[in-house]
Amino acid sequence: MRYRGLTLVLTFLFYTSYHLSRKPISIVKSELHLNCSALGRSPPNSTNSTTWCDWAPFDQENYKELFGALDNAFLVAYAIGMFISGIFGERLPLRYYLSGGMVLSGLFTCLFGLGYFWNIHMLWYFVVIQIFNGLVQTTGWPSVVTCVGNWFGKGKRGLIMGIWNSHTSVGNILGSLIAGVWVSSAWGLSFIVPGIIIIVMGVVCFLFLVEYPEDVDCSPPLHHSESEKNPEEALSTDNGNLNATSRENIVDISDSARPSTEQPEAISFLGALRIPGVVEFSLCLLFAKLVSYTFLYWLPLYIVNVAHFSAKEAGDMSTLFDAGGIIGGILAGLISDYSDGRATTCCVMLIAAAPMLFLYNHIGQNGIGTSIAMLIVCGALVNGPYALITTAVSADLGTHECLKGNSKALSTVTAIIDGTGSIGAALGPLLAGLISPTGWNNVFYMLITADILACLLLSRLVYKEVQGWFGSCTRKRGFKEF
Numbered sequence: 001m002r003y004r005g006l007t008l009v010l011t012f013l014f015y016t017s018y019h020l021s022r023k024p025i026s027i028v029k030s031e032l033h034l035n036c037s038a039l040g041r042s043p044p045n046s047t048n049s050t051t052w053c054d055w056a057p058f059d060q061e062n063y064k065e066l067f068g069a070l071d072n073a074f075l076v077a078y079a080i081g082m083f084i085s086g087i088f089g090e091r092l093p094l095r096y097y098l099s100g101g102m103v104l105s106g107l108f109t110c111l112f113g114l115g116y117f118w119n120i121h122m123l124w125y126f127v128v129i130q131i132f133n134g135l136v137q138t139t140g141w142p143s144v145v146t147c148v149g150n151w152f153g154k155g156k157r158g159l160i161m162g163i164w165n166s167h168t169s170v171g172n173i174l175g176s177l178i179a180g181v182w183v184s185s186a187w188g189l190s191f192i193v194p195g196i197i198i199i200v201m202g203v204v205c206f207l208f209l210v211e212y213p214e215d216v217d218c219s220p221p222l223h224h225s226e227s228e229k230n231p232e233e234a235l236s237t238d239n240g241n242l243n244a245t246s247r248e249n250i251v252d253i254s255d256s257a258r259p260s261t262e263q264p265e266a267i268s269f270l271g272a273l274r275i276p277g278v279v280e281f282s283l284c285l286l287f288a289k290l291v292s293y294t295f296l297y298w299l300p301l302y303i304v305n306v307a308h309f310s311a312k313e314a315g316d317m318s319t320l321f322d323a324g325g326i327i328g329g330i331l332a333g334l335i336s337d338y339s340d341g342r343a344t345t346c347c348v349m350l351i352a353a354a355p356m357l358f359l360y361n362h363i364g365q366n367g368i369g370t371s372i373a374m375l376i377v378c379g380a381l382v383n384g385p386y387a388l389i390t391t392a393v394s395a396d397l398g399t400h401e402c403l404k405g406n407s408k409a410l411s412t413v414t415a416i417i418d419g420t421g422s423i424g425a426a427l428g429p430l431l432a433g434l435i436s437p438t439g440w441n442n443v444f445y446m447l448i449t450a451d452i453l454a455c456l457l458l459s460r461l462v463y464k465e466v467q468g469w470f471g472s473c474t475r476k477r478g479f480k481e482f
Helices: 002-022 025-031 063-091 094-116 123-151 157-165 166-182 189-208 231-239 244-257 271-272 278-309 311-339 344-363 369-397 408-436 440-457 460-481
Strands: none
Touching: 002 025, 002 094, 002 123, 002 157, 002 166, 002 189, 025 063, 025 094, 025 123, 025 166, 025 189, 025 278, 025 311, 063 123, 063 189, 063 278, 063 408, 094 123, 094 189, 123 369, 123 408, 157 166, 157 311, 157 369, 166 189, 166 369, 271 278, 271 408, 271 460, 278 311, 278 344, 278 369, 278 408, 278 440, 278 460, 311 344, 344 369, 344 440, 344 460, 369 408, 408 440, 440 460
């Protein structure tokens, strides 16, 4: 139990530091391109320029497209790297892989901030840093999910991982607060301080992370229910008794499902795609993550433009969306554990999110109280399905019964699901940058459409879950009548 708690706390801190280092870019955007005439100060060269206080090259009229390019550089590299990262994660020691990725990520985050102190104004420098940072950050998610999956079984996985997944929102909140301290004075420190933090956590990972229960003589967890572990008992409950042929078949199934003493081979990419539900949840996450990451990268700028807050105030206000994400992730895990309906839980929250996004855009700035309430509700509904799919669903599919006890699939499955989702994460901020000049209303229409598509992609799995519920009720009623 002590090692389980340690693993949960350490992986929580590790991925908190990953998101802590991603968030500053969204806070600093509003400082890189300001409304200079609103500062009340005259430009140094005594001209009437409205961009004298901006940081070149983001002082151009197409600054939103340039910000979109920065976001896209990171997210496209992250999406591409994620598909490869899971394969490496299954074949390399996770402790080395994760700690190395954290140190490199901290280095590239610091290099972005050093552009301020080195007075760098070339777009290619910031884009290249974002690309390399996106690649090395792919070491994080498959590794931490695999570590947690190795230590925790299916029982309360939704609730446990829902609480644990709050590291994403905690990291975003801390990243916003840390970046906000220096955003208006020396924005370079908004990157350097988070970069140092993730480097320190990388060293902690190298020194203290325990990958497998077997490494410290602990028993591995149960990844399936008792009926899945003991097919003979489940069938005898349904049918009363078994004939000899059925018993022989059950013995064959049990033997094949039992892990062999030899080390199993890591599953292939195509083999992971064949696991039931992987494709549907991956495509659903593409659209769900599109919405979540558009908020992650553009919400502070939206608040500055619409509510006319300062950069620091907008950054602080945007943390309410992440606070709602914590609530949504925990609720999604709890409800899906209770109902045994991961897909249905995601679908219901996605359906509810669409009208809430519409309302936030139209009435969300009608008062500070309304804005706070709607940001929390939108954060819960948008990030709840995203959190559930990337944690409990990924762990369930990575330890699916069709794998017959092979534990060398969790990292690959997690990488496929999150990698596909990261394509949406790359598209969302890019589309927001292209669409926002036509009006913020169109950006929100795009987000609502993505939510609806995410829901539709789960319709087949939702239908199967509902069928399972009705079938279970029928069987229970039959036993009572008998």
